[in-house]
Amino acid sequence: MTDIFNSFFRGFEPPVTGITGSPLDRADHLRRDPEQVQQMQASATARWLVLDSLKPVVTDDDRLFWATADDLPEAAPMVFLGLDSDGAPRFAASASAIPLLARHGGRVIDARSAAMLMPPGQAAILAQARSLLDWHARHGHCAVCGAATAPTKAGYCRQCPACGAEHFPRTDPVVIMLAIKGDHALVGRQPGFPPRMFSALAGFVEPGESLEEAVAREIFEEAGIRTGRVRYLASQPWPFPSSLMIACLAEALGHEIALDTEELEEARWVSKDEVRAALAGEGAWLAPPPMAIAHTLLASWAKG
Structure with missing residues (x-):
């Protein structure tokens, strides 16, 4: 078994993605003890990341x-x-950030913009904070009986006092993938993208569906391309509001594109040289920014 395991991973170096690498120990064992949580809140070393309408307060150096x-x-x-x-x-x-800014300075900035400016580890902390606070704001009532719920377990659960149901923060899995045919990869462009930007195709995993099935379905639905083997590459939290991006490479079985114009306004096959130029900002089209796992996916394929 060890030989099979080593053979499978030989030569594979998982890429580092944006919004990962938080330096914090999540300390799950402490969340379950209300007295411990109160003691931590009262500690002289305790600190809070303040989000005003889900926008973080950052220092002047971001x-x-x-x-x-x-x-x-x-x-x-x-x-x-x-x-x-x-x-x-x-x-x-x-x-509200107004009193905080009056005392200490700094500024309030959109969370997505902030994550692009700061180191990945800090962006990972921001992702955790934004996703949790957004979930609480959206789930104040029980999905079972409709009664008001209260936060428990230091913010990682909401409990209904009326029916006893517990509700936990959810993360929605999203597959993001490149269909590969020979030395070319399939990229697409959504209508809301910035001018000239193309990216990997992506879509939510549906109930009762494996990741591999979701990859195949999304590529076929959006571009009409049938696929075979699927290889997982890396994952990334995406706190807008709370998704997990799962990057994959898929073996394309054909190359004739049949576009779903409600999802994409254009799709095209691109070479590794074209991808390298796009990543460098020198191509005929633009790649997503380094923070996005689509950038990591394109870069990993182009160097392979």
Whole structure:
């Protein structure tokens, strides 16, 4: 078994994707103890990442700003993020940034823009905070009986006092993939993309469907291309609002494109040289930014 395992992964170096590599220890064992959570909140080393309408407060050099308890209103919704490398507790809170900016400076910035400016590890913390706070804002009532729910487990659960149901934050799996035919890959363009930008095809995994089946279905639905073997490459959290992007390569069995014009306005086969030029910003079309896993997917294929 060990020989098979080693053979399978020989020569495979998983790429580093954006919005990953959080330095925090999520400390699941502490979430279950309300007294521990209260003690962490009262600690002199505790800090909060403040999001105003899901937009983070950042420093003037585009780093996450960590506020103290004195900077927050008492009723601010908050979640536990984890422990920093020195054991200091880190939380996120939803609150107005106006008092914070008046005291300390900094600025409020769109979360997607912030993630593009900061190191991946900081972007990963932001992704965790944004997804959790957004989930709480959207799920204030029980999906079973409709009663108001209350947060528990330091923000990783909401419990219904009326029927006892527990609700947990969800992550929606999304496959994002390149269909490969010889030395060419299939890229597409959605109507809402920035001018000249093309990317890998993508779509949500549907109920009762494997990742491989989702890859094959999405490529066929959007571009009319049948595929065979599928290889997983990497994954990335995408907190807009709460998805997990799962990057794959798929073996194309044909090359005639039949476009779904409701999903894509154009699709084309591109060579590795064209992809390298696009990644360098020198091609006839533009690739997604480095933060996006589509960029990682294109770069990994083009260098192979």
